[in-house]
Amino acid sequence: MAAFLITAFIKIFIVFNLILLTAAYLTWLERKLIARLQVRLGPNRVGPFGLLQPIADAIKLFCKEDILPARANRFVYTLAPMVSLIPAVVAFAVIPFGDSVQVLGYKVDLVITDVNIGVLYVLAITSLGVYGLVLAGWASNSKYALLGALRASAQMISYELSLGLSVIGVLILAGSLSLVDIVRAQERVWFILLQPLGFLIFLTCGVAETNRAPFDLPEAETELVAGFHVEYSSMKFAMFFMAEYVNMVTVSAMAATLFLGGWHGPLLPPVAWFMLKVFAFLFLFIWMRATLPRLRYDQLMRFGWKVLLPLALLNILVTGLVVGLQA
Amino acid sequence: MFTAFVFYLFAAVALAGALFVVLQRNPVYSALALILTLFAVSGLFFLLNTPFIGILQILVYAGAIMVLYLFVIMLLNLSREESILRAHRLQRVVGTLLGGLLLVVVAAVAIRQAGPGAPGSVPGAAPGTAEAVGRALFSDFLFPFEMASILLLAAIVGAIVMAKEDLR
Numbered sequence: 001m002a003a004f005l006i007t008a009f010i011k012i013f014i015v016f017n018l019i020l021l022t023a024a025y026l027t028w029l030e031r032k033l034i035a036r037l038q039v040r041l042g043p044n045r046v047g048p049f050g051l052l053q054p055i056a057d058a059i060k061l062f063c064k065e066d067i068l069p070a071r072a073n074r075f076v077y078t079l080a081p082m083v084s085l086i087p088a089v090v091a092f093a094v095i096p097f098g099d100s101v102q103v104l105g106y107k108v109d110l111v112i113t114d115v116n117i118g119v120l121y122v123l124a125i126t127s128l129g130v131y132g133l134v135l136a137g138w139a140s141n142s143k144y145a146l147l148g149a150l151r152a153s154a155q156m157i158s159y160e161l162s163l164g165l166s167v168i169g170v171l172i173l174a175g176s177l178s179l180v181d182i183v184r185a186q187e188r189v190w191f192i193l194l195q196p197l198g199f200l201i202f203l204t205c206g207v208a209e210t211n212r213a214p215f216d217l218p219e220a221e222t223e224l225v226a227g228f229h230v231e232y233s234s235m236k237f238a239m240f241f242m243a244e245y246v247n248m249v250t251v252s253a254m255a256a257t258l259f260l261g262g263w264h265g266p267l268l269p270p271v272a273w274f275m276l277k278v279f280a281f282l283f284l285f286i287w288m289r290a291t292l293p294r295l296r297y298d299q300l301m302r303f304g305w306k307v308l309l310p311l312a313l314l315n316i317l318v319t320g321l322v323v324g325l326q327a
Numbered sequence: 328m329f330t331a332f333v334f335y336l337f338a339a340v341a342l343a344g345a346l347f348v349v350l351q352r353n354p355v356y357s358a359l360a361l362i363l364t365l366f367a368v369s370g371l372f373f374l375l376n377t378p379f380i381g382i383l384q385i386l387v388y389a390g391a392i393m394v395l396y397l398f399v400i401m402l403l404n405l406s407r408e409e410s411i412l413r414a415h416r417l418q419r420v421v422g423t424l425l426g427g428l429l430l431v432v433v434a435a436v437a438i439r440q441a442g443p444g445a446p447g448s449v450p451g452a453a454p455g456t457a458e459a460v461g462r463a464l465f466s467d468f469l470f471p472f473e474m475a476s477i478l479l480l481a482a483i484v485g486a487i488v489m490a491k492e493d494l495r
Contacts, residue, residue, distance in 0.1 A: 135359075
């Protein structure tokens, strides 16, 4: 019991800090990469290659004035950034980031906890993140923020459905809801080869769920100034910002786990493979933002309900038929 | 011991949240309290060794349905109390009566079913895993399951017909 608790605490400590660090340096990576894609230099003043820029940003945000708009709902206004950030971090608890290893004679699984409903857990927890956006928009008592919040809830509800359905093909093939089992089931062949359509739907919905370009309607700066977080400043704003980047990491990790074989890979150690795959998806996220223009709101809704949802259902039907005929 | 403590904690949170839903006049606060209650109920399901049902509670109710509730509340911009509390008097009387009746039924079932065992555990219950629930749905409860799906389909068709204005 004691050994279990200690290893659990150590794993949580390491994973928690790594996620926050990754999120912080993701902002640096994003600025650098977008700058390169737009033939600019990007941040290069603070530290070598601008590597200390995230730390400078953090200090700046800490020192900024924390503004509470007049006639805003103080309680909900303070609650919203927390509701946004906490699910983003907690969702990582069931994602396996490596094979089990021997440490000081103990067998340690490189996952915080392996539950037999892992996939559902991640879907359920990430679906709570939208409350942060919705509550922020409502509590700010500002029209732009409220419009952003309404867009966020409509968008999340629409794309969550296809996101959940796109995973079912993988579940049929793996025969388990546990992410550890799903990774083990991909020992010989990655599910991206068996579920190409499911993968594309998952990726599209994943981008929409994280509110990233080209699906960043809730914060569309050209129409809504900054959308749901327009009134926020200082650390409350930073928490929304961090939640977005942590969500990117979570979606990337889920995509790698469900479709790219998780930590499986030749030569390199499992943890390195996992990080490599997550990084590849993060790169894709940033690349898309630099390349694609934002969708119009009605296009976004039509695409979600009339294209992605039927395709996801078709994917389940075909996968079920093939698996059923083989059995 | 630990199980009992967790049970009473979740039960207290669920009850407090449910009370807050009814007593609070600001509809947004009511919705938030309802989400809290759903979380506590989900915790109780986990305690009963039925993780699948527990997580569905969060995934379906807290994650999807309550988002729509909040969406509607914010869209209508219900101001404080007026639109809600201006209910008809007869409505209040009937509501109280029916609510009391429901309470009596639930209490009767709960008292009759209360068996041995510590709070927060059901001795000899099958684990509520995804496999067990799926098997039950597609064998013993196939007919009610299909009936529910037809009911939902009818509701979807009805919603489309009502939302589509230029349907001649």
